[in-house]
Amino acid sequence: MILFFILAALSVIFSLAVVFQRNPVHSAMALVATLFLVAVLFLTLDAPMVGFLQILVYAGAIMILFLFVIMLLNPEALERRRVFWWGLGSTAALVLIVEMAALLSAIPAREGRIAAVAEGFGSPEMLGRTLFRDFVLPFEIASVLLLVAIVGAVVLAKREL
Amino acid sequence: MIVELGIVAAKALLVIFMVLNLAGVMGWVERKGSALIQDRIGANRASVLGFAGLGLVNTLLADPIKFLMKEDFIPPRGDRLLHTLAPCLALFPALVTFAVIPFGDVLMVGEREINLQVANINVGILYIFAMASLSVYGIVIGAWASNNKFSLLGGVRGSAQMISYEVAMGLSVIGVLMVYGTLEPQQIVRSQGELLGGWLPAWGILLQPLAFVLFFTAAVAETKRIPFDLPEGESEIVAGFHTEYSGGKFLMFFAGEFAEMVTSAGLMTTLFFGGWQVPYLVRDGFHFPWGTIWLLPHLAVVLLQVGMFTLKVVFFCWLFVLLRWTLPRFRYDQVMRLGWKMLLPLALLNVMVTGVVIVVLHNGS
Amino acid sequence: MVPLHYYLFLSAILFAIGAAGVVIRRNLIVVLMSIELMLNAVNLTFIAFARALGSMEGQVIVFFVMTVAAAEAVIGLAIIISVFRHRQTLDPQEMLLLRW
Amino acid sequence: MNSERTDLPIETMDLQMGPSHPATHGTIKFNLKLEGEKVLDCDVEVGYLHRGFAKSCEQATWTQVIPYTDRLNYASPLINNVGYAMAVEKLIGLEITPRCQYIRVIMSELSRIFDHLTCCGMTASELGAITAGFYMLEAREILMRIIEAVCGARLTVTYVRIGGVKHDLPYGFAGDIERAFRIVRKLLSDCDRLLSRNRIFLDRMSGVGTISEEMAIAYGLTGPLLRSTGVRYDVRKAHPYLVYDQLDFEVPLGTKGDNYDRFVVRIQEIEQSVRIVEQALKKIPPGPVTVDDPRFVLPEKERVHGSIEGLMHHFKIIMEGIKVPPGEVYFAVEGGNGELGFYIVSDGSGKPYRIRVRPPSFIAMSAFHEMVKGCMVADLIPTFGMINMIGGECDR
């Protein structure tokens, strides 16, 4: 419980940093920290496989890609703040949070309790079984999607083929 | 509960102590080894009472002291926070990865079984790769925060190289995982204790030779050592990502590199060379295939196993050193070509062939 | 054990922060990062529900979300690079080419 | 893809390599224009080691210039000595003794081996093959000891005098050379095994820093750089001096003009130089090592200390310098990096009126941007290494 609150607080702080840091590299590093914390939250939810994949894929690959692009382009680090959009964005976010809070507080605490799960929940065997038995078609479609993404990225980013 | 925690803490401390010390020793071995190879004397100032051999002890202390006494320089236009953070990010993954590498079988103290592994995670291999993927940040952030173009070039090279070889590394391990059917390092090592045809230990190198070659290449690339030391490339881009580092922060990069070396040596041992397995040694002693049985006390068995593991790790570290002083450095495009056009297809082929063989064997039996 | 709706609430906060980031920031890369943050918040919900319901489907969906996120990041960054080459800016407000 | 995409703005990066950079041994600066890692343009800045060689020479007597020439190409100082002394002798019209000619050949060739070892070793170690580099340095060290035994100094030898050499070869020189060459050959074969069939080294060297035959001639390249493109031009063969026309040696040639060809040409030249030294040691005649001409050569020390004529003779040569007849000559020798020419003008006084050195590595550096255009940053290193730019000679 204490662990959850620490993780939650830290991840909120870092995600705020993502949005409010003016330097994109700082934003990216804050996002890495957030992703790492969320991965640890996954671990507390008995999903170690997904948790480590989260670190591997998000923190290890995608965010490096972001940093790579930031370093390549080296765009102007600072940007002007826009009061109107700033106000709109934070208002919308606040409204969203309040709404969610209202919805969630409607749930009786008893029903929110998490029951114990079966042995081997979240293990690679079980995940693999579900993935390759019930979700074969989506899995294949996802691989096609990745292929499309690779081809698209190469075509877009390469100056001449 | 307290005892359990204490045991885990003791194991973690032991492992960190060993890894860091081994890293320090490797620093000395690298100097003396290179001197041996190049007909030089090598580090000759750190001898104790005239014995150069004892200089090892001295170097372990002298090195950090020297580094810590130096000025800690932050580039005036660099990013202070990230500049300080980067060396920590470089050292941290190298140290935590060792947590799931088993350095021995179980140790029985009274009725209590102590698993000689800091953390037994059922997706241990995945954990290793997750942590290894974080080690890029040290380079990228260090390079960026230095605000120096040579560093930037090193950082760009480093991130591209490490991501590319991570892919090849991961795919080459999949063959091993398929053979042993588990993601737990301890389980993998146990499976390697079995005997093939009654006499040959089922080590990974025998079952997956191609995977070992690929993994070894990728591991050298991941540790950023010659011939893959492009992120540093000392004659091209000065010192690459750590051009602007000095003092204690440089020490962390330095130690991080050696710790990474020790960790990948440990990983190679675990996956391909039977980890702590001594051939024909089981829990109660040696059972040779020709029928001789030599019983040993439990503690001796455990010590033998831990010793064997250390020996294997040291051997691979020495191999890294040997490689470093033999080969020239690649060029950026050559590294990329090797990673994507050679290692990756070969690793995929390895996975495919392994899959086919496993299916055939299953259907046959 | 931590109740389910704590996780849901955390996820909502993260999602809202990400959404705010998309609106507020003028740097395309940071906007893309905010989108990743939102996707992650959703992932957290899925995992939490999977744990609460004791079914693996939630974790599998997270798999697919990660795939989509990776594809999206790759394509998005490629577009950003190519846009930056043309216009030397990352401000979405200045990219008026496709506006009526 | 199509033409409209080619006019996209390219993000270039300006990078200044040097003057203090690990690879720019011999201080030099490259102003690079990079696209990613690709070199679009390279502007070379030399002159960081300029010491005013020509101006200093004009203040010194003809003999005092010899130590200055040591510091030109400090990887092969003896060749510089020989080149300068022979230019002055040509201006005087002095014919040196046969033994001295052989000694000069032997010492020049030792210097050439020394120079090529430096170049190949440093290039290898800059490419990361530090061990091969150290082996070459060790071979160099062995030769250095021989040179020290002959001249009394390792680098700043000042061995050659106008009209001869300082003194004869030491006792047991032939045996020393034989032993040294045995070790050098073994070390070279070690290096050969470490480098010549090493795939990484081949990939790094071949096809990199290429220059065509026409461009090489247009830039005035000489030495291994020119020969690697396949042009058979070696001053020792084209304009024979000393006794080179009586010795049997070959001029190794390359075909493609890339770094690997340069490397191979240099390694083969080491072998040819070893051959030349061995032949010369067999053929060397006995006799004096300096001409017997009191106008140009210092008297024996016994005469200086023992007789007033000797002392006055010594004093006149030292204080006024030898008198060189007015005129101007150009004389070139084959230095380690190419044609090392001396153009000297005399007005008949004891001091040179003008000394101009044709520095091979200065001219090679002027072609550097041609060699590296389109290469990657990492390719600068072997290209620069194989040019073997020596700051003392390039910047004078």
Next chain:
Amino acid sequence: MAEDRPILEYLKERWPERILETQDFRGDETVVMRPEGLREAFRALKEDPKLAFNFLTDITCVDYLGKKEPRFEVVYHLCSMRTGRRLRVKVPLPEADPSVESLTPLWHGANWLEREVWDMFGIRFLGHPDLRRILLYEEFQGHPLRKDYPVNLWQPLVPEREVKGTFVDDRSRNKLMWLKQKFSAERTEADRKTS
């Protein structure tokens, strides 16, 4: 030497108005030419199949202050890769306007050699693509190899130039400059206080 003679004769016959003098000293053949139309003359030397001096060995200059008139003599050394013959071409230039046509369009290698002559003697090469100082720095006063340049003349030190291009940020300076500025600011502050 006898068979070498025809080159000088041939040149004299070919350009009687251009060639002032020919010399043959210790086997070095020398032609003294007028500076006008020099590039064309060199083009002929390079491309005439009879001469084929296709290799530009060296360009330098000699300052005959008070010894000869005109004062400067630019000296070219040519070599033929085909016949192996060398030729020296000297071009006298007056002190008032020491300028001569550049040979860079003919030989790429002339670029740096001419820059060096400009650096050391102040001879201008007309049509040179990039006539900058090469061995000395831009702030150097005068041309040191002229005979009227004293050996021990003090020169302005190389000023601290802003380091551009090495750091990512163009506005950044190196730390040394930053420290120096800081210290000099502190020193002036201290000086102000004491005075």
